[in-house]
Amino acid sequence: MSGGCFTSFMIFFLIISVGLIFWAYSEYQFTRTVIGKGILVSAEVIDINQLQKAPATPNNPKNSTAPRLEFAYKGDTVWYDSEQYSNLVDYHIGERVEVYVNPQQPTKSVINTWSEKWGTATILGVLGAVFSLLSVGSLLSTWRNR
Numbered sequence: 001m002s003g004g005c006f007t008s009f010m011i012f013f014l015i016i017s018v019g020l021i022f023w024a025y026s027e028y029q030f031t032r033t034v035i036g037k038g039i040l041v042s043a044e045v046i047d048i049n050q051l052q053k054a055p056a057t058p059n060n061p062k063n064s065t066a067p068r069l070e071f072a073y074k075g076d077t078v079w080y081d082s083e084q085y086s087n088l089v090d091y092h093i094g095e096r097v098e099v100y101v102n103p104q105q106p107t108k109s110v111i112n113t114w115s116e117k118w119g120t121a122t123i124l125g126v127l128g129a130v131f132s133l134l135s136v137g138s139l140l141s142t143w144r145n146r
Contacts, residue, residue: 007142014135020128027121034110035117038100043071043080043111045095051085067091069111071099078106084116 047068064085071078080099091097098112110117 007139010135010139010142014132014139017128017131017135020124021132022128024121024123024125024128027124028118031110031117031121034100034102034108038102038109039073040098040112041071041073041101042096043069043099045091045093045097046070046079048091048093049081049085063087065091067097067111069097069099071101073101073106076106078109080107080109082111082116084119086115 045067049066049068051064051066064087066082066085069080069082071080078101100110100112102108102110
């Protein structure tokens, strides 16, 4: 790869990395706002949503799942579908969980677990930071060796 092409690629990579960091910050701010202004309520797991990535196999017996919750808020029944699918977290129908209810949009709430609150922002932030450092380091090294 020529020097100019490599530099262009690293600049593109840096722009994508900064986008990941911005996305992480947006997720973090959303969660902070909901926790700060939200009301903590008890919700019931009424269903388990499955993300059908691939057919189940003996090596991968279950697909990623996320809970569907039901809770009462200001006299209304609200249904909340978690957007965070995982093979690790097991929710069971009938289980009670705590949810920070977003007062502006109750269907955009946050389940009171570390992974639901901070997991997405952490993953995006770490990926963005690592890729930013790699691309900046590569650009500096390329420019220094000219």
